[in-house]
Amino acid sequence: MKTFIQKYKSRCPILPIRLLLLVLFGALLSSCEKALEPEYPDFLLSEEALFENAATVDAALANIYAGLRDNSPVSGGVDGMGVLLGLYADELDYYRENAPIDNAFYNHTVLPNNTAVGNFWNSSYSLIFSANKIVEGLEDAPLEAEERNGFMGEALFLRAYLHFYLAQLFGDIPYIKTTDYTENASVSRMPLTEVYQMMETDLLTAKNLLPAMEPSGERLRASKGVASALLARLYLHTQQWEKAVAESTAVITEGTYALQPDLNLVFLKESPSTIWQLKPEFEGSATKEGETFIFDVGPPSLYALSASFIADFETGDLRKEAWTRELSDGSQSWYHPYKYKQNYYGGSSTEYSILFRLAEQYLIRAEAALQLGNLQEVRNDLNVIRLRAGLDPTAANTQEEIRNELQHQWRYEYFTEQGQRWFYLKRSGSANEILAPIKPGWKATDVLFPLPANELILNPNLNPQNPGY
CATH class of the missing domain: 1.25.40.390 (Serine Threonine Protein Phosphatase 5, Tetratricopeptide repeat)
Structure with a gap:
């Protein structure tokens, strides 16, 4: 099953096939993840059964968080943005031998066939697909309203969060809100203004649905404060200065969080x-x-x-x-x-x-x-x-x-x-000033990464490729 899913993710990350639903959620529910998941049955669940039980929905969401940690742009490992964008900017030097990916990021020679760039795209849209399945399944789920609202808020937040990084990395992107193959098969890139509007809508809805603090108290899941923090970041990137001030102030003064002095x-x-x-x-x-x-x-x-x-x-x-x-x-x-x-x-x-x-x-x-x-x-x-x-x-x-x-x-x-x-x-707008003198391969078009070459082959509607590639 693992090999099958890996092949699926690498070939068709944003064009999910509904026949894979049981396989995907079976994988979600049989994960070895221990730290986040509640107890769940060790057998495959039907789509209907998954959404009849709060514990199984919770487990499916927990596996999206695990995916963020283990295989996504925000993973803290060697294939995450902390490392690769640290090399791409001016923070890190690398010492790995025979490291073509590190070399490409460090020297600004990233190409459309770069596997790390492909993984940024593939892993994000795979997790977005999982979030969308939860959004769709919750619509008619026989759960208590408070449970359903909380789960819906988390799924909408996660969808927006993943799209935020895709937009920062690639520019115009599809904002995927469905698992319908026929709709996604011919998806096109949207102007960033539309992407950001959809993101804001998801985040504002999520903020209204999410609890003030997630139940464990360990701040492991999305809450109102988490949604506000991302909204503040979004408003900064979209130059909505007053909204950025208001949202960040709300987080600072809300009382849940405090700067650690040490x-x-x-x-x-x-x-x-x-x-x-x-x-x-x-x-x-x-x-x-x-x-x-x-x-x-x-x-x-x-x-x-x-x-x-x-x-x-x-x-x-x-x-x-x-x-x-x-x-x-x-x-x-x-x-x-x-x-x-x-x-x-x-x-x-x-x-x-x-x-x-x-x-x-x-x-x-x-x-x-x-x-x-x-x-x-x-x-x-x-x-x-x-x-x-x-x-x-x-x-x-x-x-x-x-x-x-x-x-x-x-x-x-x-x-x-x-x-x-x-x-x-x-x-x-200071990337050129800072990086041009120290990165011989720097080009002004490097502010965006190339769309993965395989994705353009699978779906020509994603063209044109970003400038410079």
């Missing part, structure tokens, strides 16, 4: 600044980020922070001490990200993979306020970040100085987290 505790699973996180598959396991980035001897076997990144740390910035770690062989030194500090199997998992944390909302609000010309509000939010990092309040006064300070804080607060550095460079 930088060494920010990425622990109990951190009050975490809005949404993903639990490792097995209790005692480290996060994929910890397993990927941490090394104990030099030279590194995988990745290290670039020398320029380390050199540009502001003097006295405690994030260098708390969130990076130096290794030396006596003649040369390397630094690795040390936000996540567990990289071994232990008695318990001390850290979960964080997808949203509160500091981003301060930076979103500052960036939107800058666009609105509210410079004092920008300084206030930047100083929240600076003071926690052990730095003095910003001395920036002019709009240009404040803009530079904002870019600096995005860079050093969110390095190697789901491509935040790259998305800032892209969003702010």
Whole structure:
């Protein structure tokens, strides 16, 4: 079954065939995922039976979260955006031998047949298909209204969340809201404005349906705060500055989340600044980020922070001490990200993979306020970040100085987290200025990745290919 599903995902990720429904959901419900799933029957369920039972719907949703953790653009492993967009921007150097994918991202030679780009596309649309099956199945599900609403809110949020990254990576994309093969077979790309409108609609609906806090208290599932955090990010990327300020302020002042003052505790699973996180598959396991980035001897076997990144740390910035770690062989030194500090199997998992944390909302609000010309509000939010990092309040006064300070804080607060550095460079229009001098293969068209070549063959309606490829 596993081989069959893998072939299906690789060949037809956004053109789901309804005959695969039992296979797909059988795979979902028989997953080895232990950390998130409730108990469920160990036999294949019919479509009708799946949606008659809250526990099985919950398990199906839990497996989408597991998919995010294990095989999606936001996975913390070697094929996730933290690594690949860290190489694509200016955060990471790579040391893997015979690593054509790393080389392509690092040197900006990504082509339409790049398997990592194909996986960004395929894994996202496969998870979107699963979310859509839940949305469709819940319409007439004989569940209590509160249960159905919560599940629907999660599925709509996850659909929007996955489309958000597809739009950032590829530009105009199809916004898939159905599992109907006949409708999806000839799907075309939509203008980004339409994609963002559909995303906003899904998120606003989800926010109204979701609980204030998910039941476990571990912030593992979507809640109203999670939907608001993504809405704030969406409004920033769509230049809806007032809405971005309002939504980020709602998250900051809501009372559920608080900045963790100790930088060494920010990425622990109990951190009050975490809005949404993903639990490792097995209790005692480290996060994929910890397993990927941490090394104990030099030279590194995988990745290290670039020398320029380390050199540009502001003097006295405690994030260098708390969130990076130096290794030396006596003649040369390397630094690795040390936000996540567990990289071994232990008695318990001390850290979960964080997808949203509160500091981003301060930076979103500052960036939107800058666009609105509210410079004092920008300084206030930047100083929240600076003071926690052990730095003095910003001395920036002019709009240009404040803009530079904002870019600096995005860079050093969110390095190697789901491509935040790259998305800032892209969003702010500074990618060419920053990357052209240090990336010989850089082209202005590199702000978007190519659509996977196989997808254009399977569905010519997805043409034209993005410029530059």
